[in-house]
Amino acid sequence: MTASSAPRPPTLQRSHEQGLVAPRRAAVVAVAFFSVTGAWWFVLSQANGRLPTPATVVTRSLGFLGDLLGASTDTAPAYTTFEAWRWIGELVGDTLVMSVLAMGVAGVGMLLTLAPASRRIMIGDAGADRRVFARSALVLVRGTHAILRGVPELIWAMLIVFVLRPGILAGALALALHETGVLGRLASDVVDDLDVHPLRSLRSAGAGSGQLLAYGALPQVLPQLITFLLYRWEVVIRATVVVGFITGAGLGHALRLSLSFRRWTEVALILLAYVLLVWLVEIAAMSLRRLAR
């Protein structure tokens, strides 16, 4: 690629590479380098010169680890008492319920927006006749998905607590809004990639768009969609904790309180439960995915 590569006859190809691609690549590298340095400068300038030294970072982190293990408490560490584990069990249950509800709502949202978000069903070879209507529905639904997806769960949660009572349901809805955007996009891509032959046969037999969806598209894509749903559940369970900060439910809420009351061994227990919950959900989702095949 570069000028130092083995000598070749001066073809058009070579002059093209040297004359155009090499300087452009150098420019890309330069731009990347300057943006990264600029970003670091911008971020570190936010500290107003009060940056901790690496040594401070290490000593404080080690001190924090000691706190988590119970070095700074006189009472028994939370992870050794039965009551604390029962308390954590309840919180884990709430968190699980929140994530399952979120996936349920997002799954329904995905199925409801499946047809209008699919290019193939709306305007492709299997398409409806009302083209203007179909096209505008497509753009509208895809745009909605992009917005739902572009806004993080946490920001949805911050908006939702103005409307709903804080709790599990508010958190579940915030998660579901973001997930509907993600799953809607994934699902419409799957429908657009599916085998068109059954759809064409149905179409030529006089099926309408609804029948096309029910008998042609859904049976083909449903296993794939459920697999996606289970994959996303693994992502959602992590985010559930974060949404809990805002909507006051589950492990996230408890973590926030324990951190602000500086009850370090409780923090340790919550983090432990969190990691275990994520693993549990990963294992459950994996075995359920096997059933979908």
Place this chain on the structure above:
Amino acid sequence: MTRAVEHRLVGVRPRPRGRTALSVILFGAVALAILRLDHPTGLLHQGGGQALARIARSVLSPDLSPAFLAIVAAAAMLTIAYAVTGMTVALLIAIPGAIIVSGALIDDRAVRWTVSTGARGLFGALRAIHELVWALLFLTILGLTPLAGVLAIGIPYGATLARVLGEHLQNVPREPLEALVTAGASRWQQLVYVRVPIASANMFAYVAYRFECAVRAAAVLSFIGLGGIGYRLTLSLHDLRFDRAWTLIGALVVTIAAIDVASGRVRRRLTA
């Protein structure tokens, strides 16, 4: 695939056995979750309906005054800068991490398996914790410093990248590798001349996708008090300025869409 073709020819498609069980489990789980909710009634809180109406109405009239747009632009720049710095740390972790996870440099089979599985487990645990939880932990350890935000993105993203990029390096076709082995290439040479070039397009695509996620993550990090879109959003919501909140949300969506388009272009050039 062949099974599907066969069934289409026969015209009958027997229902796979696991499916019924799966449907029962999924519907059952959602039903149980609904039953565990404490208060199915009284969902809205007082004035919730009015708040919803105000939030919905202000979508149509976002604050587009030049003064506020300047603030939004600066906040968006800072959020992107956090994402870039976080990704730098993530790549510093991920590049050696991916090589360790792939086990591409280790000759002995047993050692390779142990190291690879161990690294995978470690990165899995780091990744299990959400970036905002990391942010809260670093906030507790270091106090309110931009470094908390950078590390909070860098550590979980580095772990995820190490795992996924490691798998990309592992799953390269056998033939070119074997060709190099018979030519007497060392494991380093196999890595540099076969594994990396073959996996590079996929690896770039994944890094670009994670960068997009990092922008979203950086936007919510400001929840702990660091500057950026999320911080401005928190302020706007505290002031009940939903018109400003929608402008900020719009800026975030546009930023992420722009990154998506740009990375798609680069990716197409890489694969072409």
